Amino acid sequence: MFGMGLLKHGKVLLVSAAIALSAGSAMAEQGATLKTVKERGMLLCGAHPGRYGFAAPDAKGRWVGFEVDLCRAIAAAIFGDGEKVKFVALSSQQRFPAIQSGEVDVLPRNTTATLTRDTALGLNFSPPVFYTGLGFLVRKDAGVKSIEELNGAVICMAPGSTTEQSVARIFAQRNLKYTPIVIENNKELASAYVAGRCDALAKDRDALPGVRVYDAPNPDDHVILDGTYSKEPLALAVRHGDDQWYDIVKWVMYGLMEAEENGISQANADAMLKSGDPYVRDMLGVTGDFGAKLGLDNKWLYSAVKSVGSYKDIYERHFGAGTALPLPRGVNKPWTDGGLLYGLPIK
Structure with missing residues (x-):
C-alpha cells in the first residue's frame, strides 16, 4: 500500500514537471496586431501634436519627447530598430477613435488611465509610465x-x-x-x-x-x-481583444523600469550582455526565452534599451537638470528610491 502511494505521488511529480517544462518553452502565437505591424514594417503611434518634453516635432520635423521614446522602445523590441515607427498627431478628441479604429497601434498620448476608458472605451492600459496631476x-x-x-x-x-x-x-x-x-x-x-x-x-x-x-x-x-x-497616471493604451499585443506593450514598459532598477542603460547595454548576474542575462536575452513568450526575439529588451535607454535615460533626456524643462522626478522614481515605478519581474 505504501509503495503504491509513492508510485501515485511519483506520477503527480512527473505530470507537474511536464507542465512546467511545457510552460517554460511556450512561444506566443502571433496575434493580429503584431502580424499587421510586422507586415506593414512599421509601428503606428498616436502622439500629442505638441506637448513640450513629451511629444513634438523638432525644427527638422523629427519627433522627440518622453512618450515618443516609449514608442521607439516598442518598435525596437519588435523590429530591432527604434526608427521603424510613424507618429500620428492626434488631438485629445481624436485620440480614442484613432486607437479604437486601428488608425494607430498604440496610444501613449498623455492619456490618463481611468475606469471608464478601460471599460466603456474598450481600452487596455500599460502600467503608468508618468505620474502627474x-x-x-x-x-x-x-x-x-x-x-x-x-x-x-x-x-x-x-x-x-x-x-x-x-x-x-x-x-x-x-x-x-x-x-x-x-x-x-x-x-x-x-x-x-x-x-x-x-x-x-x-x-x-x-x-x-x-x-x-x-x-x-x-x-x-x-x-x-x-x-x-x-491623480493623472499616464499610461499607454491599446485596444481590447489582442492579449498578445497588450502583453508586448505592457512588458516593454516594465522592461524599461526593470532596466533602470538593475543598472542597465543605453550606454552600457552591450557590456551588460556579459554580466554575471543571471537575471540581467535573462532580461537581455543572453539566456532564457522570454522574448519567445511574447512572440518577439529574445533580445527584445536589449534592443529597446540600446535604442532609447532605460526609463532613467529617457526621463533624463527630456526632463533632466540640463534640459530646457527640468522636472524633479518626484514619484516618478523607482520604488527602491521612494517612487512609484515598480517593474514586474521578468522571469
Whole structure:
C-alpha cells in the first residue's frame, strides 16, 4: 500500500514537471496586431501634436519627447530598430477613435488611465509610465496664491480630457465658481491664455513648464500654483481583444523600469550582455526565452534599451537638470528610491 502511494505521488511529480517544462518553452502565437505591424514594417503611434518634453516635432520635423521614446522602445523590441515607427498627431478628441479604429497601434498620448476608458472605451492600459496631476498656470501680477483665489475666474482647458472633469470636481468641492474656455488646438489654447482671454490655464502640472517657457513671451511673468489637484497616471493604451499585443506593450514598459532598477542603460547595454548576474542575462536575452513568450526575439529588451535607454535615460533626456524643462522626478522614481515605478519581474 505504501509503495503504491509513492508510485501515485511519483506520477503527480512527473505530470507537474511536464507542465512546467511545457510552460517554460511556450512561444506566443502571433496575434493580429503584431502580424499587421510586422507586415506593414512599421509601428503606428498616436502622439500629442505638441506637448513640450513629451511629444513634438523638432525644427527638422523629427519627433522627440518622453512618450515618443516609449514608442521607439516598442518598435525596437519588435523590429530591432527604434526608427521603424510613424507618429500620428492626434488631438485629445481624436485620440480614442484613432486607437479604437486601428488608425494607430498604440496610444501613449498623455492619456490618463481611468475606469471608464478601460471599460466603456474598450481600452487596455500599460502600467503608468508618468505620474502627474492637475495644476494651474497664472500671471504673477494677479497675485493669486491658491486655488481658492481663482473663485470667479475664467479658466482655459482642453475638451475631452480629464482636466475638464477634475476642474469641475475641485471647484464644486470648494464651492467655487469659474467660467471655462475650452479649446481643442494645443497652440491655440496656450495662445488664449497668454493673450489674456482667461485668468488661468489648467493642465497636467508637468505640462505647464513647457507653456511657460515656450509659449509665453516672458516666462517670469507666469507662475504655477502650488499643489497638485488630481491623480493623472499616464499610461499607454491599446485596444481590447489582442492579449498578445497588450502583453508586448505592457512588458516593454516594465522592461524599461526593470532596466533602470538593475543598472542597465543605453550606454552600457552591450557590456551588460556579459554580466554575471543571471537575471540581467535573462532580461537581455543572453539566456532564457522570454522574448519567445511574447512572440518577439529574445533580445527584445536589449534592443529597446540600446535604442532609447532605460526609463532613467529617457526621463533624463527630456526632463533632466540640463534640459530646457527640468522636472524633479518626484514619484516618478523607482520604488527602491521612494517612487512609484515598480517593474514586474521578468522571469
